[in-house]
Amino acid sequence: MTRRAVDRHSAVPLWSQVQEDLRRRVGLGEFDTVFPGENTLVADYDVSRNTIREALRGLRAEGLVTAERGRAPRVRRAEVEQPLGTLYSLFASVEAAGLTQRSEVRVLDLRADGVVAVHLGLEESTPLVHLERLRRAGDAPLAVDRVWLPASVASPLLDADFTHTSLYTELARRTGTRLESGHERIRALMPTGREQELLECPDRTAVFVIERTGIAAGRPVEWRQTVVRGDRFAFEAQFSARGFHLGIAPSTPSLHPAATAS
Structure with a gap:
């Protein structure tokens, strides 16, 4: 030695x-x-x-x-805490914690996907904008993020550079569309071999798979699947004797997103 x-x-x-x-x-x-x-x-x-x-x-x-x-x-690695039940920007939360949020854009194109179209309440051949990114917090990979949006709404995003910006920021700036609500389904799974490689997950580290639909003007405009490292991510909710309250927790040295990875 x-x-x-x-x-x-x-x-x-x-x-x-x-x-x-x-x-x-x-x-x-x-x-x-x-x-x-x-x-x-x-x-x-x-x-x-x-x-x-x-x-x-x-x-x-x-x-x-x-x-x-x-x-x-x-x-002990920095852990992203996601308060349940609120709309959040992962980009803004990572930056606010003093870490640089950087995305490696793996796919940005126009395609049809019958399964996703059904999630969005659309006809199966409807053209969709598809964006896939590897999200990093600091130098370490955090999540593989895949999102689909109707091309009729989101086609101006095809010219955007998502290396260091928020999807929701670009969506609002380029199309005037702002998400106002949505719903999520969260599961804990073991990553695929490819996901483990991309996320640099230690052996036997589980991931959270978050599937969400984003709503704007009363209709679905976003379907997203985010695969996030389980050792860098946690969910948080607040409650009291009067009932269960969902919301953003007070700031701590950890990262604090609040409920959808923009």
Whole structure:
């Protein structure tokens, strides 16, 4: 093992030097698969166990590394929380959390799809605009997002650049169409081999499959399927003794979208 250098003549404590180097390595994604145990880090940095424990204590306090009794430490990734029952923009929520939202556009074309047309209440041969994106939060993949819209409404979107913009922003700007309601169906599944590859999912990590219909002016104009990493996504609802309330939770260091991935 190649030992990592610490400056034993520096005024900066050894634990702080180790902590800063571990923070750097976490940021580079070095520990996405497994975080090393104390014995490995002691040998890696050639320092005492107490030095390593002090370095890890700060990383745990920051929420960067988790440690549970009987389980190896692991890197804690930013988690997207979706409050149920509200319309949200994933783009805006990721950006508001201080991460760059970037999309890799895999498909943007005009096609017919009989199954999707039925979801939209249309005749099966109706032309549809189809957009497929790999959504990233920071450098890490978050979701594979596939959306279909009637070409009669959405054809101006065929010229849009969706690398760094919201579908709903472009839909409103180019067509004057604004979604006002909708419904979702959410399931937890294991990803296909291709989805696991695209999302860089660790082995045995489930995904959420979210299917939704978006409504504008009283009629369906969007059908969407989003496959999102289960280890980076959670659902949230609020309730009290007076009943169940759906809405946006207060801001935290986590990402906070609010109910459809635009």
